[in-house]
Amino acid sequence: MAPMLSTAGPIHWILDFDGTITKRDTLNTLVNISAQNRPDSNVLAEWKRVSQAYMDDYKATMQNALPKDTHRPSTIASEKLILGITEEVERRSLDRVSESRLFAGLTGTILYEGARRAVETGEVQLRDGFQDFFRHVQDKQHAFHILSVNWSQRFIAACLHASGTVLPQKLSSVYSNELDGTEESMPSSGAIVPSSGNDSLIVSSRNKLSVLSHLREHExxxxVYIGDSWTDFECLLAADLGICIRDDPMTSTQRTLAESLERVGVKCAHLEEINRIDHSAVFWTRDFHEVSAWLESPALAK
Incomplete structure (x- = not known):
């Protein structure tokens, strides 16, 4: 990590989507789109079932990995081991979702229209200052990618488009997963698969780091990586500058990440302190207004 990063030169921005670009997680919105598309189905009941199965699996896995009297990891290496264990939980969850056919019948058009409605009603909202920040990125012709464990690349792009943000490389700017069939304009089987341009599913911190490393080879x-949750842990540390998004009060996912960084000894000062910190660190910010303020800081534009 390099806190004294010049804002005058080129920057490669890699951002998480849910809870980072958006104010909150959009997974329930994706489920609601499927429920609205099949009003006579049991989509919501199935979603409740697979959600409970995920929580039960996660709790049991963590209790097995970290018994009650065991100390939480205190090094980055040991934290990565725990994150690796949770990856298997996420993969089992995706298998349950695919088998349940929760998203069967969805098409790219349905996803687009559902995302548009969600933005219009305020169900999906971009974090404050994102659009001004993104215009700055475009004006400077900086490289920009989204790196997400979200289940639909097309849904992400549609939410941004409906919010007035057009990605320069469209879908190729987004690294996430996809609903099977939607890439060929066919009704989805409901299976969650790697999106176009990806060789494997993105479900974990390790998967995200693998994509970031691949992007670094080509750019x-x-x-600068911006994220808000535990799955962003390794990317925040691997980037030249890592920035955490934090609300006041912090959400549960933000708090998990904050506790993780603190536990392994990674300091996290507010972004406005970046030119006064003499050690490598991850920084935090409330929104993209504060990121833009950093970009416009004359102290760093050298």
């Missing part, structure tokens, strides 16, 4: 400019 030899400093990387």
């Amino acid at each position: 030899q400019t400093p990387i």
